[in-house]
Amino acid sequence: MIDSSTIFLVAGDTLEPVEAExxxxxxxxxxxxxxxxxxxxxxxxxxxxxxxxxxxxxxPQSWHWDWRxxxxxxxxxxxxxxxxxxxxxxxxxxxxxxxxxxxxxxxHQGKPLAYVDYLEVAPWNRSDRGNVPRFKGVGTALxxxxxxxxxxxxxxxxxxxxxxxxxxxxxxRTGLIDLGPDAAYQGLRYxxxxxxxxxxxLEEE
Amino acid sequence: xxxxxxxxxxDAEMRVLDDxxxxxxxxxxxxxxxxxxxxxxxxxxxxxxxxxxxENENTREKAExxxx
Numbered sequence: 062m063i064d065s066s067t068i069f070l071v072a073g074d075t076l077e078p079v080e081a082e083x084x085x086x087x088x089x090x091x092x093x094x095x096x097x098x099x100x101x102x103x104x105x106x107x108x109x110x111x112x113x114x115x116x117x118x119x120x121p122q123s124w125h126w127d128w129r130x131x132x133x134x135x136x137x138x139x140x141x142x143x144x145x146x147x148x149x150x151x152x153x154x155x156x157x158x159x160x161x162x163x164x165x166x167x168x169h170q171g172k173p174l175a176y177v178d179y180l181e182v183a184p185w186n187r188s189d190r191g192n193v194p195r196f197k198g199v200g201t202a203l204x205x206x207x208x209x210x211x212x213x214x215x216x217x218x219x220x221x222x223x224x225x226x227x228x229x230x231x232x233x234r235t236g237l238i239d240l241g242p243d244a245a246y247q248g249l250r251y252x253x254x255x256x257x258x259x260x261x262x263l264e265e266e
Numbered sequence: 267x268x269x270x271x272x273x274x275x276x277d278a279e280m281r282v283l284d285d286x287x288x289x290x291x292x293x294x295x296x297x298x299x300x301x302x303x304x305x306x307x308x309x310x311x312x313x314x315x316x317x318x319x320x321e322n323e324n325t326r327e328k329a330e331x332x333x334x
Contacts, residue, residue, distance in 0.1 A: 138310060140303040160303055172291045173300060215296030 063088060070148055071197040073186075079148055079196060083206055087132055087143035087155055094152035095128045102184040121189070122225040123181050128155055131179060141178070144206045146199055154199035156180040158207055164219050165240060166253050174253070175211035177222035180204070189227060200228075204235060205266040208259045218259025223249040236262050273298070 063086040069078040084091075103124060110120055135141035140161045146154040162176035182199040204220075211218050223246050224232050233239060237252035254262065275283065286297045308318055318331040 138303075138307055140307045160300070161307060169291075171289070214299070215292045217291070 068146070068202050070146075070153070070199060070202065073188075073194040073197050081146055081148035081153065081196070081202070083202060084145045084147065085142065085206075087128070087145050087157070091145045091147075091152040091155060092129050092132065095155065098151055099183050106184055121184070121187060122227050123179075126179060126181060128179075128181075131157055142210065144203055144210075146202055148196055152183065153186055153196055154180075154182040154203050156203040156207060158210065160214060160216075162221060164221060164253060165251065166238060166255060168255060169219055169253075172219065173214075173216050174219035174221050175207050175214065175216055177204070177207055177220060180207075180222070200231060201235065201266065205263065208254060208263055211259065212263070217256040218263065219254065219256055220259065221251065221253045223251050225249065 063084050065082050065084045068081050068083045070081045071077070072079050103121070107120060107124060132143065135157070140159060142158050142160070144156045144158070145152055157178040157180075159176040159178045160173070162174060164170055164172045164174045180200060180203050182203075183195075186194040186196050186199050188194045188197070207220055208218050211220050220237075222232070222237075223243060226249075229239070229250055232252045235254075236258045237254045238258070240251045240253060242248045243251045283294050283297060286292070287294050290297060290300075292300065312318065319328050320331060321328045
């Protein structure tokens with residue numbers, strides 16, 4: 062049984078609050094949305110970028126993610142919970158967490174944390190390339206849910222993740238500590254949220 | 267929805283639980299929940315035919331953990 066709670070996003074055009082649903086899980090409905098709504102929207106964005114000669118390095122860096130495959134790989138496993146956000150009856154964001162990892166920062170090294178395996182917002186919610194997102198705050202809401210999960214699991218809000226370069230600034234702004242590029246992980250930068258920062262982040266949100 | 271159960275542990279097991287709880291900065295319940303997650307994750311991989319191998323970062327020496 063999936064738990065859900067009401068959260069509020071912000072409409073990108075009017076900046077009015079919009080009621081949304083945070084779900085502690087990713088189910089078939091979300092995977093169907095990914096396939097039937099996200100994929101066509103993403104294909105359109107990629108076509109547009111290609112038409113304008115934008116180099117592939119500047120394309121949305123999660124364009125190749127296959128959520129159906131990701132969830133199938135961890136189906137039934139307690140260590141890999143998922144989260145989804147619904148608004149207007151459509152999936153607006155997805156995240157998958159790995160609860161088997163440990164902190165790397167000197168202060169908390171070896172202590173368990175919630176590692177953000179994947180976090181993605183629907184293509185129409187991306188704010189890059191000067192686009193006005195349909196809904197703002199989806200990524201932050203997912204990160205908040207993961208920090209809250211970390212607290213619930215006794216990990217005191219600690220979370221970690223490898224960031225795609227396009228998301229580095231978002232995670233810095235959100236208060237995660239940049240521990241630098243990880244040579245063992247395609248050179249992606251590794252970020253952590255410490256207990257103190259998680260507490261402040263959750264109070265703020 | 268969480269359910270409650272009573273756990274009977276030997277002194278030695280309780281010492282290990284206490285030690286892990288301290289070292290990992292987790293409550294005893296959180297340690298056991300974490301252990302369950304890890305056990306399940308390992309079990310599923312092993313059932314698929316994967317091996318559980320530990321590698322020493324410095325020496326690159328590998329040791330396979332046998333799960334019976």
